[in-house]
Amino acid sequence: MLSFVLKRRDLKEFDQVVALFSAEKGKIEVLAKGVKKVIAKNSAYLEPFFLIEAEIVEGKEVWHLTKAVPVESFKNIRANLEKSLIAGYICEVLNVILPERAAEKKIFDLVFGFLNYLENTKEANRVLIISFLWKSLCLLGFLPTLKNCVICGEDKETKYFSAFHGGCVCEDCKSKTIETNNMLFFNTQEKQSLKLLITGLWPQIKMSEEDLEKQEKLLFIFCAYHSEKKIPLPSPLLK
Ligand SMILES: [Zn+2]
Numbered sequence: 613m614l615s616f617v618l619k620r621r622d623l624k625e626f627d628q629v630v631a632l633f634s635a636e637k638g639k640i641e642v643l644a645k646g647v648k649k650v651i652a653k654n655s656a657y658l659e660p661f662f663l664i665e666a667e668i669v670e671g672k673e674v675w676h677l678t679k680a681v682p683v684e685s686f687k688n689i690r691a692n693l694e695k696s697l698i699a700g701y702i703c704e705v706l707n708v709i710l711p712e713r714a715a716e717k718k719i720f721d722l723v724f725g726f727l728n729y730l731e732n733t734k735e736a737n738r739v740l741i742i743s744f745l746w747k748s749l750c751l752l753g754f755l756p757t758l759k760n761c762v763i764c765g766e767d768k769e770t771k772y773f774s775a776f777h778g779g780c781v782c783e784d785c786k787s788k789t790i791e792t793n794n795m796l797f798f799n800t801q802e803k804q805s806l807k808l809l810i811t812g813l814w815p816q817i818k819m820s821e822e823d824l825e826k827q828e829k830l831l832f833i834f835c836a837y838h839s840e841k842k843i844p845l846p847s848p849l850l851k
Pocket of ligand 1: 761762763764765766768781782783784785786
């Protein structure tokens with residue numbers, strides 16, 4: 613089964629539980645027995661963001677990983693601190709937000725495209741993470757409303773973003789609504805930036821530091837309201 617490795621954790625002395633994101637079955641947790649023994653052949657490829665062909669035996673409750681053959685190691689990403697932090701972080705987040713044993717083919721393709729881009733690009737910074745997360749959230753069904761006001765539904769000028777309501781809000785609705793906590797000013801340029809993060813191709817995703825900070829804030833507040841899972845924050849080492 614073609615799978616990305618998301619995470620591994622120890623279980624007993626020689627065993628590990630490995631979280632995989634497979635094309636066929638979505639996120640799965642498999643038991644890798646004896647993986648920590650020095651000669652274990654599987655072990656080297658069970659690091660985050662390796663693409664492997666995994667041989668899995670499906671038990672009643674526990675699924676066993678019996679073999680892992682590397683398909684793509686993304687060696688340029690591994691050789692670069694910034695890039696490996698980015699790829700490692702997206703695996704960490706996927707491990708949290710993906711539902712278990714539910715195929716997410718579009719997100720699988722998104723990860724594949726993203727890692728291939730990261731492998732070959734010269735410029736890598738955390739704007740790619742923000743874009744990746746927005747794209748993933750949209751594919752999981754959490755699409756913010758940007759065209760019309762999310763409260764009245766009318767095609768009016770919107771000056772605010774409400775994470776609670778899930779999109780842009782017009783002046784009238786802002787003054788009428790009680791839930792104004794975390795409602796942020798949101799100008800036309802910021803709206804364009806958010807659209808770019810959601811729909812742009814990887815090489816187009818660029819923005820100023822100030823804009824990026826605002827978009828990051830927006831994303832994490834939005835996540836806090838709309839995903840039941842707590843998304844970890846990216847490494848402070850990331851530029
Ligand atoms: Zn409105």
